[in-house]
Amino acid sequence: MLVSLVNEPRDYAWGSTTRIAELEGRAPSGRPEAEVWYGDHPADPAVVPDGRSLGDWLAAEGAGTGAPLKLPYLLKVLAAASPLSIQAHPSKEQAAAGFAREEAAGVDRASAERTYRDDNHKPELLVAVSETFTALAGLRDLVATRRLLGALGDAGRPLAERLAGPDAAASLRETIAWLLSGAAQAEVNAIVAAAAQADDEEFAAELALARHLDDAYPGDPGVVVALLLNLVVLRRGEAVFVPAGVLHAYVEGLGVELMAASDNVLRGGLTPKHIDVPELVDILDPTPAPPPVLKPEVHDGIERFSVPGIADFALQHVAVHPGGPAAVNVDGVGIALVTAGEVEVEGTRERVTLIPGCAVLITPDEGAVRVKGSGDLFVATPGR
Structure with missing residues (x-):
């Protein structure tokens, strides 16, 4: 259905x-x-x-x-x-x-x-x-972060020193707790002021974002927390x-x-809004890592984004066009959404034409749907 x-x-x-x-x-x-x-x-x-x-x-x-x-x-x-x-x-x-x-x-x-x-x-x-x-996604490698802080001159030194411990994850956890505690406001203000003036080719985008964030949330310690994160475009x-x-x-x-x-x-x-610093720090994974960009599996022209161990969801991205995929498998209850063009989705009994922003629930008894038209179709299902 x-x-x-x-x-x-x-x-x-x-x-x-x-x-x-x-x-x-x-x-x-x-x-x-x-x-x-x-x-x-x-x-x-x-x-x-x-x-x-x-x-x-x-x-x-x-x-x-x-x-x-x-x-x-x-x-x-x-x-x-x-x-x-x-x-x-x-x-x-x-x-x-x-x-x-x-x-x-x-x-x-x-x-x-x-x-x-x-x-x-x-x-x-x-x-x-x-x-x-x-x-912004995930904590940046500390070697790179220390280079960024170096571009801030004296203002970046206290934070860099806090991040110099032998255990990178422990240093990041303790530093984030300190930044959000309220005890670091003077250091936060100094870093934000230095970022407003700094000019560094490697981290130009990160510094520009810090200025943008400070315009939106002046004095917020989150502006400095953001400098610890991977910038992803x-x-x-x-x-x-x-x-x-x-x-x-x-x-x-x-x-x-x-x-x-x-x-x-x-x-x-x-x-x-409310920030529960102790609880955030307790659930935090402070391990520095590359940006968590996810590559899809591609089969028969359909991109499938799924993550091992996550049974809650998977997402298929289908570029629908004449000569493209004619059928999309749907494992369990699915939701199909169109973001561009016009796509006809056909089940065993019904046929629905979707335009951008329109969605349809696909019941588990369908197993698969046929698609035609031209556009971008996303199909959400439970994961594996």
Whole structure:
């Protein structure tokens, strides 16, 4: 069965006023439009043609399985015009323990001080839809970071000294805790001021971003935390994968995002929202590493983004065109979304034509769908 899905954009302040409207081929609303959710997450479920939420429909219909069903993933279109908060997400074990702890303490799930809103992990994958998508993802190799700090002169020296220990991960964990504690504000201010004046060919983009972040969040220690992260500029169709504990922040661009169905976020700066520093540091993976860019497997012209050990989701990207792939396998319950062109998706009984921003649920009994037309199609499914 194929079931059409619609939803309204969420108006987070960092959202673009134009990108989602342009994708959907309509006039801008005049408000920031940050995300469109295509899933059954109770915070903002998609709606099926009879007016029910997707969650209610899946509970009643079971998506062809004969039993109530809940999606293990959440598919989104994300449009950032300004930086999101620096953040990390817990592992499944950390989320279960944290959620149980806050439930036992009686912390209201809607409270701004609440850290764990569910007991699930939130690994996430983002594929660039715009020509470029800028992000910060993962902690940079410390040899390179010390070169960047060297470009800041005397202002960068205290931070470089803190990062000079023999254990890179331990040094980073302790330094991030110090930066976010409030005790380092004088050093933060000095580094930000030096970054505003510094001129370094190797790190020109990182320094320019620091100036941009300080304009958006003046005095925020997250501006300095951002200087410890890999700057990633994805080209259209390229992807970044963020596993548990990895600090990241999306900066600017339009993308398709797929994640485990969770709302657990530990923030680390660039936000007026609650930051639980001890809990962030506890769940943090401080291991420096290259940017976590994810390469797809390509079979029969279809790109498949999947990660070993992540059973919640996988994402297929299909360039649909005459002579291209005619069939797309769908393992489990799927959601198909078009971001360019016009694509006809045909199941065993229904046929749906999708234009950019339109999505359709594919029930597990289909197994595969046939596609034709010309455009970019993304198909989310459970992982392997």
